[in-house]
Amino acid sequence: MSGVTDTTDDSPTPPRLIGAALIKDEVTRLPDAPGVYRMIGDAEEVLYVGKAKSLKKRVVQYAQGRFHTNRIAHMVDATRSMEFVTTRTEADALLLEINLIKQLKPRFNVLLRDDKSFPEIVIRRDHDAPQLRKHRGAHTIKGDYFGPFASAWAVNRTLNTLQKAFLLRSCSDSVYDARDRPCMLHQIKRCAAPCTGLIGKDDYQALVDQAEAFLRGKSRAVMASMAKQMEEAAEELEFERAARLRDRIRALSAVAQETQINPETVDEADVVALHVEGGQACVQVFFFRAGQNWGNRAYFPRVAGAADESEDETTTEEQRILTAFLGQFYDDKPIPRLILANLEPAEIGLLSEAFALKSGRKVEIAVPRRGEKADLVGHALTNAREALGRKMAEGSAQTKLLAGVCEAFKLEAPPERIEVYDNSHIQGTNAVGGMIVAGPEGFMKGQYRKFNIKSTELTPGDDYGMMKEVLKRRFARLVKEEEEGDSDNRPDLVLVDGGKGQLDAALEIMADLGVDDIAVVGVAKGPDRDAGLERFFIPGQTPFMLEPKSPVLYYLQRLRDEAHRFAIGAHRTRRSMDLKKNPLDEIEGVGPGRKKALLHAFGSAKGVGRASVEDLVKVEGVSQALAERIHGFFRKG
Numbered sequence: 001m002s003g004v005t006d007t008t009d010d011s012p013t014p015p016r017l018i019g020a021a022l023i024k025d026e027v028t029r030l031p032d033a034p035g036v037y038r039m040i041g042d043a044e045e046v047l048y049v050g051k052a053k054s055l056k057k058r059v060v061q062y063a064q065g066r067f068h069t070n071r072i073a074h075m076v077d078a079t080r081s082m083e084f085v086t087t088r089t090e091a092d093a094l095l096l097e098i099n100l101i102k103q104l105k106p107r108f109n110v111l112l113r114d115d116k117s118f119p120e121i122v123i124r125r126d127h128d129a130p131q132l133r134k135h136r137g138a139h140t141i142k143g144d145y146f147g148p149f150a151s152a153w154a155v156n157r158t159l160n161t162l163q164k165a166f167l168l169r170s171c172s173d174s175v176y177d178a179r180d181r182p183c184m185l186h187q188i189k190r191c192a193a194p195c196t197g198l199i200g201k202d203d204y205q206a207l208v209d210q211a212e213a214f215l216r217g218k219s220r221a222v223m224a225s226m227a228k229q230m231e232e233a234a235e236e237l238e239f240e241r242a243a244r245l246r247d248r249i250r251a252l253s254a255v256a257q258e259t260q261i262n263p264e265t266v267d268e269a270d271v272v273a274l275h276v277e278g279g280q281a282c283v284q285v286f287f288f289r290a291g292q293n294w295g296n297r298a299y300f301p302r303v304a305g306a307a308d309e310s311e312d313e314t315t316t317e318e319q320r321i322l323t324a325f326l327g328q329f330y331d332d333k334p335i336p337r338l339i340l341a342n343l344e345p346a347e348i349g350l351l352s353e354a355f356a357l358k359s360g361r362k363v364e365i366a367v368p369r370r371g372e373k374a375d376l377v378g379h380a381l382t383n384a385r386e387a388l389g390r391k392m393a394e395g396s397a398q399t400k401l402l403a404g405v406c407e408a409f410k411l412e413a414p415p416e417r418i419e420v421y422d423n424s425h426i427q428g429t430n431a432v433g434g435m436i437v438a439g440p441e442g443f444m445k446g447q448y449r450k451f452n453i454k455s456t457e458l459t460p461g462d463d464y465g466m467m468k469e470v471l472k473r474r475f476a477r478l479v480k481e482e483e484e485g486d487s488d489n490r491p492d493l494v495l496v497d498g499g500k501g502q503l504d505a506a507l508e509i510m511a512d513l514g515v516d517d518i519a520v521v522g523v524a525k526g527p528d529r530d531a532g533l534e535r536f537f538i539p540g541q542t543p544f545m546l547e548p549k550s551p552v553l554y555y556l557q558r559l560r561d562e563a564h565r566f567a568i569g570a571h572r573t574r575r576s577m578d579l580k581k582n583p584l585d586e587i588e589g590v591g592p593g594r595k596k597a598l599l600h601a602f603g604s605a606k607g608v609g610r611a612s613v614e615d616l617v618k619v620e621g622v623s624q625a626l627a628e629r630i631h632g633f634f635r636k637g
Contacts, residue, residue, distance in 0.1 A: 120147030150295025217290030273380035433470035434567030609634035
């Protein structure tokens with residue numbers, strides 16, 4: 001037909017680039033500048049985060065097909081897209097890389113899984129009588145901070161010693177302001193009682209200064225000063241004061257005896273030692289501050305499946321693991337002036353530069369070869385080796401237990417993720433469901449969940465109904481996650497606390513949601529709740545018991561007890577919050593200010609409830625309409 005043009009494009013759609021071809025195409029648009037790159041997989045998951053001095057030169061290496069390990073080749077094959085961020089310097093790129101790894105948790109990076117904050121000691125400076133207390137988190141309080149301590153036990157021990165030695169208050173400001181006579185801590189010689197004026201401000205400040213000096217490493221000078229004061233008191237026949245000073249000196253001496261290792265050549269340093277064996281790694285970190293050992297902690301970074309690389313091809317895997325660990329470890333923790341390690345991290349100069357940029361001062365990373373510092377590193381390495389050995393032994397035992405669970409419940413394979421459910425309530429009130437999770441590495445506490453029972457249609461105490469609500473919410477969420485491409489949280493085995501009734505309730509909900517391919521087992525307690533007499537209910541099978549002394553039975557009891565403990569704890573928390581609620585919080589128009597004014601005027605919520613409209617109107621901020629609303633609220637029955 002004349003005058004008509006066919007605009008249909010019959011040319012084939014160009015194939016989507018993936019893997020090395022995709023990377024090669026991306027390289028053509030990359031700058032020769034420092035930055036961070038992300039490799040992204042099919043489900044938009046970030047596979048790997050890396051940094052580069054030159055993005056163009058670094059990323060092109062992935063397109064050339066020459067890989068150091070099969071893991072890197074697998075990572076490249078799985079890449080479906082890439083993202084890039086340029087930075088001003090390579091040190092900035094390293095800091096951004098660390099931040100993104102902690103945030104995104106890519107599966108081909110070395111990951112530090114335990115990154116909890118450490119406790120510290122703070123001497124508050126925002127009060128006339130400074131308070132000595134434990135602290136976690138950001139430094140929002142005005143004061144002097146000392147730490148980190150490796151554990152709550154270590155900081156509590158030091159606080160206990162400081163209270164004995166310097167008699168500083170530990171009470172809150174509200175308790176301090178309300179005192180009209182000394183508390184028990186003063187009676188047992190743990191506080192100088194500045195709250196009641198038993199010590200003058202100047203004398204109390206002298207104690208604060210002594211405590212600060214001790215925490216800054218001037219322990220010998222502080223103890224020498226106390227010893228001189230004790231001698232002077234004895235010469236002046238003030239034996240009671242001399243005895244108090246003697247007790248304080250003993251308390252400070254105890255710190256040196258309890259910390260085991262107090263180096264003479266190291267004032268402030270972290271001692272870090274890495275041991276790798278059998279595809280697993282352990283990093284032992286010792287904290288030395290003020291010339292004292294403030295404890296140690298073992299870390300087990302995830303290295304299985306990691307494809308971390310350095311731009312320097314001569315570096316070893318251990319060096320790359322240590323670099324990744326140090327970067328993530330100090331991302332949200334104070335960085336000491338000196339870090340002693342058993343081996344040199346990859347790109348040590350760049351790491352030191354990034355730490356200096358972050359902390360605002362020079363940071364040295366050293367590998368001592370002789371002397372006391374080398375002994376400290378050797379001691380840390382021994383601890384790392386022993387800790388990894390214990391973990392591998394525990395992992396072997398855990399593997400055997402999971403194989404036993406597989407055999408007992410006739411599963412296709414040992415479960416990688418077990419979810420256990422239990423409910424807790426008192427006659428139906430404050431009902432809470434708890435879910436705990438366990439796997440090859442033990443309890444996965446970061447995966448625990450609590451469910452406040454919300455349904456108003458349930459009969460109080462309806463355990464079956466509560467279990468249905470919990471499982472419906474849990475597995476409806478799982479279905480949604482899997483629709484979005486996230487299948488990491490699917491359990492292989494579900495244990496519910498209860499017998500056939502609880503099991504049937506669970507199976508009904510899971511069938512409705514289309515997740516009936518997950519194994520479900522009911523665990524019924526024995527007569528009189530006797531441990532060892534539990535019966536197990538499996539669909540289509542006669543209820544059975546395990547051998548009384550079976551390790552698998554003990555393991556399942558531990559799982560059930562942990563779920564029970566978690567559910568009870570959640571219930572108690574909810575009940576405690578309910579007890580603290582005030583009826584005034586439920587009245588529209590009564591905010592914090594009016595609530596405070598009403599309680600001040602009438603003494604309590606009951607007093608407000610007894611008040612007349614005329615009395616309520618007299619309270620500042622309460623209008624006639626609000627007074628009538630408050631009056632009606634307490635008489636709505």
